Amino acid sequence: MTHSPLLDRSRRAVWHPCTQMKSHESLPLVPVTRGEGVWLYDDTGRRFLDGVSAWWVNLFGHCNPRINDAICEQLETLEHVMLAGFTHAPVVELSERLSALTGHRLGHAFYASDGASATEIALKMSMHAWRNLGETGKDRFISLAGSYHGETVGALAVTDVALFRDAYAPLVRAGTTVPSPDARQAEPGETDEDVAERAALALEHYLAEHHDGIAALIVEPLVQGAVGMAMYHPHYLRRARELCDTYRVHLIADEIAVGCGRTGTFFACEQAGIWPDMMCLSKGISGGYLPLSLVLSTDAIYDCFYDDDVHRGFLHSHSYTGNPLACRAALATLDIFETDDVLQANQTRARQLGDAAQAAFANHPAVHHLRQRGMILAFDVDTTRSDFNQRFFAAGLDAGVLLRPLGHTVYFMPPYIVEADDIAHLVRGAATALERSLNPAR
Secondary structure, X not given: OOOOHHHHHHHHHOOOOOOOHHHHHOOOOOOEEEEEEOEEEEOOOOEEEEOXXXXXXXXXXXXXHHHHHHHHHHHOOOOOOOOOOOOOHHHHHHHHHHHHHOOOOOOEEEEEOOHHHHHHHHHHHHHHHHHHOOOOOOOEEEEEOOOOOOOOHHHHOOOOOHHHHHHHHHHOOOOEEEOOOOHHHOOOOOOHHHHHHHHHHHHHHHHHXXXXXXXXXXXXXXXXXXXXXXXXXXXXXXXXXXXXXXOOOEEEEEOOOOOXXXXXXXXXXXXXXXXXXXXXXXXXXXXXXXXXXEEEEOHHHHHOOOOOOHHHOOOOOOOOOOOHHHHHHHHHHHHHHHHOOHHHHHHHHHHHHHHHHHHHHOOOOOEEEEEEEOOEXXXXXXXXXXXXXXXXXXXXXXXXXEOOOEOOEEEEOOOOOOOHHHHHHHHHHHHHHHHHHHOOOO
């Protein structure tokens, strides 16, 4: 890759996220100058198929003309207004449409800017709701082993990824983890549903003993992302809903990565036929355009705060809550889902991606646990190379694909406009990157 002056300037001035900056001495930053559809272009004109949707956020391609137009139109009328004491049409319409997508089971939307903030809101909302009901002892949280719910201090309490959590342990009020229903843990003769039931029994045992102190269980429905795209059977969500009802514990669904159609249904929880008490959304909700997150809650949760006493209100805020531009981007995103029948079309795309990956990787000796849930496909690689993910990433760029393995897990999460030729290019590039990262001399 040709050296760009932008790289040196970026290293001198920008502290990049989730990055050991020293690694960029040997693995240069990629200077992206423009995006179009599924493609990103660097300053030499080389293009890369964005196989991870710009960190799981982009649904309908870069510089999508319909989302562009919606944001430009909103710019002509209102760019921002505080949402405390004021309201505006985009935030009202977005809240109404999202509630309708849940069949109005979740009736109010509380807005923020990013996924971790949504997690913080849901945790605070749960504990405060119990306190308003007089149950001051219910102030602790349960999450799944390997869970990821963000990297702010509150969110780290329910994040079980050591890389993110351990350095900040003195700041974190740690929660409790219960076994994950990750289907990769199946014993000989077990199905993925058996693994889900085994994990549910462990949850039941814990709640039977400790429910008096538990405010909520938070889960990533169907796919646990950061731990390596751990996928599990919907049975676990059904059992979790039953157990939370039995033991009076809130169920929080973190649909930040898996919502907005990523797993095949608009909300992943739909595949289990359940609804949580609170649902966190972010990433794809604005089509990958602007920072936006929100928590949808049941009326029962909302009613816990509705009172003459200001101290019983939910007094969380930030300056850009419900930003009109971000809400208009989200409304344009929902429009595309409706007019293009995206969920139906994605069934074909997911099948094409699955077939191509099966042909390329199913019989590869280093590939294990090839798995798929909707528009997420992943496999684990058997290698002792500690730098496998960096080698794969670099080799993928050379092959014209942007893929960033999670440790030894290679995953595909492309935008919903990916075509058959794009899928073929993506899988072909991944196969090339796999061979080059496992056999660097080639």
